[in-house]
Amino acid sequence: MHDLLIEGGHVVTATWSGDADIAVTDGRVTAIGSNLGPATRRLDARDRIVMPGGVDTHCHVEQISGAGLMNADTFETATRSALHGGTTTIVSFAAQHPGKRLRTVVDDYQALAARGALIDHAFHMIVSDISGENLTQDLPALIAEGHRSIKIFTTYDKVRLADEAILDVLWSAREHGALVCFHAENDGLIRWMTRRLLDSGRTEARFHPLSHPRAAEVEALGRMCLFAEFTGQPIMLFHISTREGAEVVRTAQARGVPVVAETCPHYLFMQEDALKLPGSAAAGLICSPPQRRADDQQALWDALDTGVLQVVSSDHAPYRLDSTGKFAHGPDAPFNRIANGMPGLELRLPLMFDAMVSQGRLGAQKFVDLTATAPAALFGLATKGRIEPGFDADIVLWDPSRRVTFGADDLHDATGYNPYAGRTVTGWPDTVLSRGDVVLAQGQLDALPGRGKRLAMARSGAMEPVADAPATRLDG
Template identity: 65%
Template sequence: MTQDSFDTIIRNGTVAAASGMGVMDIGISNGKIAALAPSLAGKAPSQIDASDHYVLPGGVDTHCHIEQISGAGLMNADTFETATRSAVFGGTTCTVSFAAQHPGNRMRDVVADYAKLAEKGALIDYAFHMIVADISGENLRTDIPKLIADGHRSIKIFTTYDKVRQDDHAILDIMAVARNEGALVCIHAENDGLIRHMTDQLLAQGKTAPKYHAASHPREAEIEAIDRMCRFAQFTGARVMIFHVSTREGAQIIRKARANGVPIEAETCPHYLLQTVDILERENPARFMCSPPQRTADDQEALWEALADGTLQLITSDHAPYRMDETGKFANGADAPFNRIANGQPGLEVRLPLMFDAIVSRGRGSVQDFVHWTSTAPAEAFGLSKKGSIGVGFDADIAIWNPTATRTYGANDLHDNVGYNPYEGTTIMGFPVTTIAGGEVVMTDGRLIGSPGRGKRVAMAAQR
């Protein structure tokens, strides 16, 4: 390789590479990592000094709701432009969001329409999950197999929520197709009957405030549904990913299933690792509502243990952005009962800084653990073969971190379109100062440089 062959050289950073960790230089050419060495000779048009900084793979966030109409018919607050703008300020360089089907829609049309939104607005690379709500007609027989073959190898299904939930028969049919075609089935696992029962009971007692949301989604709903989905995965042989695990018992069921050879993977999210159910007692509690709800400190410890022993593989944001007004959380009125308030928190921008602080700065794990849970494992799980690691031939998606920088989050200091930060008042140590996507600096020193539409769709490789 000639000394003039690099477009960019990142020098003197402590690099978490696929081959190990150490101080080295990274040469970037044509959007790819072309060389790694203790010292690269020559110059490049762009050189970045990363002395005293970590040079890490850009975050891969495989659970993001972006420019999506919810099952309740509500458009969330973020477009691809605002969501991916927020992502790069948090060090994330690839998202996987949801092409959401509703009953009566052809899956092929849903994905095509969603792709147009991403092409117009995304600043970083992206892939899609298919939310499957209707398997009738040509959807399961024709559309979904063709979309899988085209690299949309992730199917999302719900066991609850009126307009999107699938019954057991349909779930088994979907798993069979996914097994045969080489796709991953991702599941929102909560028992619908338990949620309906508790919701009816609470409303009948006049318990309508947002804080009662947690009681309406009892832990038993998650436990039962995770157990059932593990059994379905064992029966069908389909690869299954359980989304947003929140309970000790749920993690234990997954641990046992994996030990028995069931093809189960699972994720959790920052709000389950860092928030407990008492957060719904705070002022304006609707801003913290999510499903499943936050649990207890004991559950948090169990989730950290499950990450450490490999029971849980991923930490994703479950970015679900709704504004605190009539366009979002309060679309059904300022005094709406808990079951008519949109669920979700913004998380794309805060996921990596919160987790760097919790894992690296506070000693829950190593830098390599942080990289694995937030970048490498998500990329591997979804067949994003050139993402999530630093190595020759990988996409030059990189975040440069100042490990000693501190920041206290404010009330509305994120770069999305949500209007609030659920971690207001939280102080963290460790922050991304430069984000590079496809070899191009898209954010540095708090300034956005990348342009909407520069991101490209990434096909998911087959995972059988």
């Protein structure tokens, strides 16, 4: 006797699609096919596309920024929003600031998530201070406990690491089995452009894209690829935004560098012209790297198609449009004093479903791969991202015909605005299951804070170092 049968749907995974029923017992998929036998409960999936729940591996939740500003979402509000958008697993950040013990930071974030998260979750460790026992004791111990993802910034005053420290972290990750992720932009180029813009009176939010020149991304991506090549340590490059950036990744991969990379919906669906608004009106669209041009969008889609980019994440970074968030330094603050980031957890899958499934760009199976299967596999989330026997029954029933036009403030996070207001998408997550529980149905949430579980990352193939890298030849 199965606990649950999901019947009559059109099932789509990263590798196949077809009409099938899905049996679930003890929160996991046990069988896929027809005539699967009796079940305690049945869920009608006729006229629905049945897909794995989304896995969003780039979310800033209940996090203090490098500038000391708490973002808008708690784990409860962020994961509530995730469910409304069809995402059933997130990887957020445990953000270390200089002077903090890494162990304490991770424990504190885990406690916040244990109290509030509605869905399963894991953490990237933001490493900004390798002094004391952070590198020698805390980092290896935390990796052994399943925190196998490390985030490094090459820019921003409070969190960036210098090159020598980056190499130390890469070497520790190599020794202990972790993936190192990068926000890779050249700090000097950003500082220089920001100073020139401010000195010339170009202080409004619409000038933010100019302060993050394309060269800043290209140089830092290339440097991190060289570091990965030298150490043999696998890396992931976050939020690729330019065609040149995608080309850096492609050429590095072609010469055998262990590098994977992602992009985000705001680079695929939004251009820098969207910020050409007077005064502070563009503040809600400020993010880093910034939005780029139409030819960059085409290059990113091409890179997703060819496998140069493996993941589409949200980079959910929510700040309210008030004194607690974007305008913490006043409504007329210059662009460099406006918090970077936009809400995206709830928007990622509907935007991508509309483009990839409803409009047919790259197709439904590729949609599943980019938004669920590949991110789960890369980060060692061993029971997530697939509809297969033995995997968690994190499943979404999509209504492929439902059309939704985004409103000004219709998201379920705590941000208070929708950066895609006025945009219409076709296809909507109608019913969402997490470990076999129906946690969302027809817009009604049925999940309590704290039901989400912390996931330990297994060591994945993406974390395996190159054996004979130049840095290993210390006696050469």
